[in-house]
Amino acid sequence: MKKVVVTGGAGFIGSHLAEELTKQGYHVVILDNLATGRLENIAHLRDSQNVEFIKDSILNLPRLKQLFNNAEYVFHEAALPSVPRSIANPQASHEVNVSGTLNVLFAAKENSVKKVVYASSSSVYGDVPTLPKREDLMPNPLSPYAVGKLAAEYYCLVFHQVYGLPTVCLRYFNVFGPRQDPDSPYAAVIPRFIKSVFEGNPPVIFDDGEQSRDFAYVRDVVAATILAAESGASGLFNIAQGKRITINELAKMVIAITGKKMTPVYQAPRPGDVKHSLADISRAKSFGFEPKYSLEEGLKETVRSFQDEFQSGEKP
Numbered sequence: 001m002k003k004v005v006v007t008g009g010a011g012f013i014g015s016h017l018a019e020e021l022t023k024q025g026y027h028v029v030i031l032d033n034l035a036t037g038r039l040e041n042i043a044h045l046r047d048s049q050n051v052e053f054i055k056d057s058i059l060n061l062p063r064l065k066q067l068f069n070n071a072e073y074v075f076h077e078a079a080l081p082s083v084p085r086s087i088a089n090p091q092a093s094h095e096v097n098v099s100g101t102l103n104v105l106f107a108a109k110e111n112s113v114k115k116v117v118y119a120s121s122s123s124v125y126g127d128v129p130t131l132p133k134r135e136d137l138m139p140n141p142l143s144p145y146a147v148g149k150l151a152a153e154y155y156c157l158v159f160h161q162v163y164g165l166p167t168v169c170l171r172y173f174n175v176f177g178p179r180q181d182p183d184s185p186y187a188a189v190i191p192r193f194i195k196s197v198f199e200g201n202p203p204v205i206f207d208d209g210e211q212s213r214d215f216a217y218v219r220d221v222v223a224a225t226i227l228a229a230e231s232g233a234s235g236l237f238n239i240a241q242g243k244r245i246t247i248n249e250l251a252k253m254v255i256a257i258t259g260k261k262m263t264p265v266y267q268a269p270r271p272g273d274v275k276h277s278l279a280d281i282s283r284a285k286s287f288g289f290e291p292k293y294s295l296e297e298g299l300k301e302t303v304r305s306f307q308d309e310f311q312s313g314e315k316p
Helices: 012-023 061-067 083-088 090-110 144-163 189-198 218-230 247-258 295-312
Strands: 003-007 027-032 051-055 071-076 115-121 167-172 174-176 204-206 215-217 235-239 265-267
Touching: 003 012, 012 027, 012 071, 012 218, 027 061, 061 090, 071 090, 071 218, 083 090, 083 144, 090 115, 090 144, 115 144, 115 218, 144 167, 167 218, 174 189, 174 218, 174 295, 189 247, 189 295, 204 247, 215 218, 215 295, 218 235, 218 295, 247 295
Parallel strands: 003 027, 003 071, 027 051, 071 115, 115 167, 167 235, 174 215, 204 265
Antiparallel strands: none
16 A cells, blocks of 8 residues: 655645545545644544544654655645735745745655655736736746745755656645635635625625636545646646636625525725636646536535535534
């Protein structure tokens, strides 16, 4: 049984990734310091003999060296997420997202890991006006979070070129799905909208709502991440649906799926937010990635999962 490590494996995307890797027969080591991850996300996995949970940080280099021993792949999902959070605390964002990634790469090199798959972000593009966003566009990060993601990408590329450590960087666009935390002050737009509507409050839209996003359902993102590891892929790849929707349209869709009747309210734009985002995913298709979920299908699954949690009185 092949061993893999998922950093940030108790987080939103990481827990879905760990779950699917377990289903595919891997022995999965989940590393998470629970700063933003939650044990509830992996509770259903912890009884499996093929899953180990380690509470620790990617800033602990000696522990990483130990955990990566005999690992086939390292899926590096750990991060301190959120553009607004990074603006509020750029030092913490840098320490985790840049220094932590350097530790992951160094420990992987020392253990001759077969490949490191790094979870990057579409935020590296910033407000480059060209649409769709292609991997060869000049980055234009607008926040400390985006700068950190870009710096970590460069570290991945350099470790491949200089040390021969195979790496692949996946620029996730707006990922959504079950287990995404709606209660964080830095919550992503979809869980924030769903929670607000369930509580009988109109969703809050920053700016005029005509900004657009390319949303990717978490199951599609997980499939792409595993394909990137198991294929010969290396370098930079956009991971998204390849379609965009305005935030106004998204709010209407969420309200309609939940069966509620309300109108969004608007607040001032937030610093660091980009106006439009749309991915060219043709490069990722070269290693077999093909989105299987439409936005509406993903939203319906997400709403159902949140509805179950709210009805049971538990946190989604």
